[in-house]
Amino acid sequence: MAYDKFTLLKSNAVPLPNENVDTDQIIPARFLKATERVGFGDNLFRDWRYDVEGNPKKDFVLNDSTYSGKILVAGRNFGSGSSREHAVWALYDYGFRAVVSSFFADIFKNNCLNIGVLPVTISVAFADKLFAAIASNPETEIEIDLPAQKITLISTRESESFDINEYKKENMKHGFDDIDYLLNMSKEIDVFVANN
Amino acid sequence: MEKTTLFDKIWDAHVVKSVPAGPDVFFIDKHFIHEVTSPVAFLNLDTRGVGVKYPERTIATPDHNVPTINQDQTIKDQLSRMQVQKLRDNCSKYGIELHDLGSAHHGIVHVIGPELGITQPGMTIVCGDSHTSTHGAFGAIAFGIGTSEVEMVLATQCIMQSKAKKMRITVDGILGKGVTSKDIILYIIAEITAAGATGYFVEYAGSAIQSLSMEARMTICNMSIEMGARGGLIAPDEITFNYLEGKRYAPKGAEWDQTVAHWKTLKTDEEAVFDKEYQFDAADIEPMITYGTNPGMGIKVKGTIPTTEGMEGSNKASYLKSLAYMGFEAGEAIKGKLVDFVFVGSCTNGRIEDIRSVAQFVKGHKKADNITAWIVPGSKEVEKMAHEEGLVKILEEAGFELRQPGCSACLAMNEDKIPSGKYAVSTSNRNFEGRQGPGARTMLASPLTVAAVAVTGRICDPREVFEN
Numbered sequence: 001m002a003y004d005k006f007t008l009l010k011s012n013a014v015p016l017p018n019e020n021v022d023t024d025q026i027i028p029a030r031f032l033k034a035t036e037r038v039g040f041g042d043n044l045f046r047d048w049r050y051d052v053e054g055n056p057k058k059d060f061v062l063n064d065s066t067y068s069g070k071i072l073v074a075g076r077n078f079g080s081g082s083s084r085e086h087a088v089w090a091l092y093d094y095g096f097r098a099v100v101s102s103f104f105a106d107i108f109k110n111n112c113l114n115i116g117v118l119p120v121t122i123s124v125a126f127a128d129k130l131f132a133a134i135a136s137n138p139e140t141e142i143e144i145d146l147p148a149q150k151i152t153l154i155s156t157r158e159s160e161s162f163d164i165n166e167y168k169k170e171n172m173k174h175g176f177d178d179i180d181y182l183l184n185m186s187k188e189i190d191v192f193v194a195n196n
Numbered sequence: 197m198e199k200t201t202l203f204d205k206i207w208d209a210h211v212v213k214s215v216p217a218g219p220d221v222f223f224i225d226k227h228f229i230h231e232v233t234s235p236v237a238f239l240n241l242d243t244r245g246v247g248v249k250y251p252e253r254t255i256a257t258p259d260h261n262v263p264t265i266n267q268d269q270t271i272k273d274q275l276s277r278m279q280v281q282k283l284r285d286n287c288s289k290y291g292i293e294l295h296d297l298g299s300a301h302h303g304i305v306h307v308i309g310p311e312l313g314i315t316q317p318g319m320t321i322v323c324g325d326s327h328t329s330t331h332g333a334f335g336a337i338a339f340g341i342g343t344s345e346v347e348m349v350l351a352t353q354c355i356m357q358s359k360a361k362k363m364r365i366t367v368d369g370i371l372g373k374g375v376t377s378k379d380i381i382l383y384i385i386a387e388i389t390a391a392g393a394t395g396y397f398v399e400y401a402g403s404a405i406q407s408l409s410m411e412a413r414m415t416i417c418n419m420s421i422e423m424g425a426r427g428g429l430i431a432p433d434e435i436t437f438n439y440l441e442g443k444r445y446a447p448k449g450a451e452w453d454q455t456v457a458h459w460k461t462l463k464t465d466e467e468a469v470f471d472k473e474y475q476f477d478a479a480d481i482e483p484m485i486t487y488g489t490n491p492g493m494g495i496k497v498k499g500t501i502p503t504t505e506g507m508e509g510s511n512k513a514s515y516l517k518s519l520a521y522m523g524f525e526a527g528e529a530i531k532g533k534l535v536d537f538v539f540v541g542s543c544t545n546g547r548i549e550d551i552r553s554v555a556q557f558v559k560g561h562k563k564a565d566n567i568t569a570w571i572v573p574g575s576k577e578v579e580k581m582a583h584e585e586g587l588v589k590i591l592e593e594a595g596f597e598l599r600q601p602g603c604s605a606c607l608a609m610n611e612d613k614i615p616s617g618k619y620a621v622s623t624s625n626r627n628f629e630g631r632q633g634p635g636a637r638t639m640l641a642s643p644l645t646v647a648a649v650a651v652t653g654r655i656c657d658p659r660e661v662f663e664n
Contacts, residue, residue: 017510017513018510018513018514018517019510019511019514020390020391020489020490020492020514022490022626022628024607024626024628024629024630024631025628025629025630028630028634029260029607029608029609029631030608030609032232032260032261032609033232033261033273033275033276033278033279033609034235034275034279035235035236035239035278035279035282036235036236036239037236037239047629047630047634052616052634052635075510075514076391076510076511077390077391077394077424080390080391080424080490081326081421081422081626081628082325082326082340082607082626083233083324083325083326083340083341083342084232084233084342085233085236085324085342085343085344086343088342103391103394104394105391105394105424106360106394106395106424106426107326107339107340107341107342107421107426110341110342110345111342111344114342114344114345115344128509131510165217165218165219165358166216166217166218167215167216167217167218167219167356168218168219177344178344178345178348178355178356179244179344179347179348179351179352181215181356182221182348182351182352182354182355182356183244183246183351183352185212185213185221185352185354186249186352188212188213188221189212189221189223189249189352189353189354192212192223193223193250193353196209196223
């Protein structure tokens, strides 16, 4: 369904340098039982964020008030495993509008683009710079400029460009989803079926 | 003519339109749905006032959160019950074929598709589940999608998809005794890592792959996602055709002959070029087991857990966090470690061949006292065959608890959870933290290794436990 338009995002960021964070960590399977898209943010990173009694774990970054922001800077191979879109719903619902990593799993990345969370792939070197900057100053601001396809560390003005295909970029800028496009292709799809 | 791969041939035949500087509008032949990733898609259709374009191309079954005992009774868990009911309501509203709980062909979606002959060579198949790659064993392009895409398929029978890069993994030679297709795929993932095939669609080739049964091929394609691949496929051959002949939805009579003639053309041209190639020797593969919290963290059962030598920064930190979760030390042997649970089942290894293999080896043995052994057939059909072939009796005599079909402890959405801190050796596909229950410690292995662990109560090499 339609989501908020994404053009320019300037925010401080939450660091999560762990590698191979799979979608079972982002949202465990036992929280996938809803039949509507509501309340997933509460269970984002559930088992890293809360103990079995439901008390916040002090050492987890989302429970550390030092860090906040609409950008999650994540370690390598973020979003691997299950295709559950609920993982991205949880990130969006919690308040993240962009995830930055040096490497994303495929299905997760597609799911992000489909619901309006921008996946920004950067070099390992730039990721290391971001982690270091946030570690030394949690107020560090990052700017993500979608039209210019550029991510900038505000404090040092260091920046890097990132890839996104033109079609997806336009969708994100306008808050469109693929289904709007596909519904307009109904006749061409009928012709394809008739010919095959 | 340009030389093309099997993947190109199927992909290109399903492109309705290529969007300039964008993805392809990609047509989907068959769409499987289950209770967990479909309800929001249906809800959105209602909100948009859009119906299901080709309901006959979608097949449904509840599998992820169904109980595996007392399936004839009302589901106790309220949320699970509501989700399964929602699937029933949606299927009935739109005229979608549903293989409901307790019916003759109920089961895990990736087990019943092939079993019914719905999955066929040359098709494009999707499902809101990453293990949809299983169906690639038939020479189909099959992959997992998110709920937004489930909605797209329901509304238009298409999704917007960029074509993946192409990888070929060739395994030649003869597999050693006690080495199964699960060991092949765990070996490959350990070699190329859990992210090693991200961005690629994989074709598995070579004499070791060609020698495998359809069940064994499905195990391999199933776990393609565990190295990051969108999917994996194997060119169809006589083994494929023999499996499909006579299946409920397979073509019949003259149509069968024509279809098989077409299927025989579905293979990679000799000079076709892949973006990346790997070659492995079957003789190097031994029984495998995972020791960490992603499927790339696998070693030979006889091996030792890798040290942190050469690792640094977040890579080393992530590795040590993983070992701490598992309660293992870098550099130690894995063989001999005590185990609490064994789980035989899932879309990876819940087929009749897997159950036969476990039964054959535990026959005349008893499970160790420290082991709780669950065996969960992938479908009603598998369950029925296991009874008819006398496998259930053998397994029960060995102390295994046979449950009813479903995804079960593979992802622990239902009551089948491994308790916190306990060790499970599992035939499933993921050893992520908490995958089999909060705090559960999972080690992935073949059905044969699991059978050996059940008998000895410890991590062991099946070749040292079972003679012949």
